[in-house]
Amino acid sequence: MKKAILAGLAVMSPALAPMATAQQPERVIAYLDKNADGKCDLNEYLGYQVSRITQVDKDGDGELNQAEFKESLQGKAKTNIAVLFKGANSEGGRTLSKKEFLGYQAWVFKTFIDTDNDAFMSQEEWTSIMSKSG
Ligand SMILES: [Ca+2]
Ligand SMILES: [Ca+2]
Ligand SMILES: [Ca+2]
Numbered sequence: 001m002k003k004a005i006l007a008g009l010a011v012m013s014p015a016l017a018p019m020a021t022a023q024q025p026e027r028v029i030a031y032l033d034k035n036a037d038g039k040c041d042l043n044e045y046l047g048y049q050v051s052r053i054t055q056v057d058k059d060g061d062g063e064l065n066q067a068e069f070k071e072s073l074q075g076k077a078k079t080n081i082a083v084l085f086k087g088a089n090s091e092g093g094r095t096l097s098k099k100e101f102l103g104y105q106a107w108v109f110k111t112f113i114d115t116d117n118d119a120f121m122s123q124e125e126w127t128s129i130m131s132k133s134g
Contacts, residue, residue, distance in 0.1 A: 019076075026122040039120040042109050049105040053098060063095035072101075075132075 023059045032040040032048055056071040057064060064072065069088070077084060088096055088104035096104070113121050113129050 028077055028126055029121070029123055040118050040126075042045075042106060043060070044101050045109050045113070045121060049102060054099060061095070063097050064101055065095045069101070071073045071098055125134070 029038075029040050032044050034044050034047060052072055053062075053064065056068045058068055058071075059065075066081065067087045069085055070078055073081065073084065084104070085096070088100055090100055090103060091097065109121070110117075112132075113125055115125055115128070116122075
């Protein structure tokens with residue numbers, strides 16, 4: 001079953017949104033849930049985001065420029081690319097390092113995904129963020 005979800009992720013990337021309609025939320029959480037406690041925590045979420053860096057890093061320099069960063073965003077977030085890029089670019093420069101990108105993703109997780117602040121992404125929270133990001 002994990003293999004099937006993995007294949008789904010590869011096909012659907014870099015956007016997560018289509019995956020939500022193609023995959024049951026419990027299967028998405030199960031895929032992200034590396035320590036198998038039934039929940040997806042911040043570290044597990046960031047582990048997934050690390051794999052996405054390589055997917056959107058077209059020039060392969062290990063960092064994300066604004067165009068590459070845009071590829072990692074979904075839906076309405078793309079229209080705020082300049083603001084989001086500036087916000088994520090905490091150390092300055094023309095690109096986002098892995099650290100900056102993960103810092104941004106941690107902020108997204110805490111601010112937009114984990115709405116009940118229990119430090120885990122539930123199936124409901126996943127479903128909710130996917131419906132908003134479309
Ligand atoms: Ca877990
Ligand atoms: Ca790059
Ligand atoms: Ca939560």
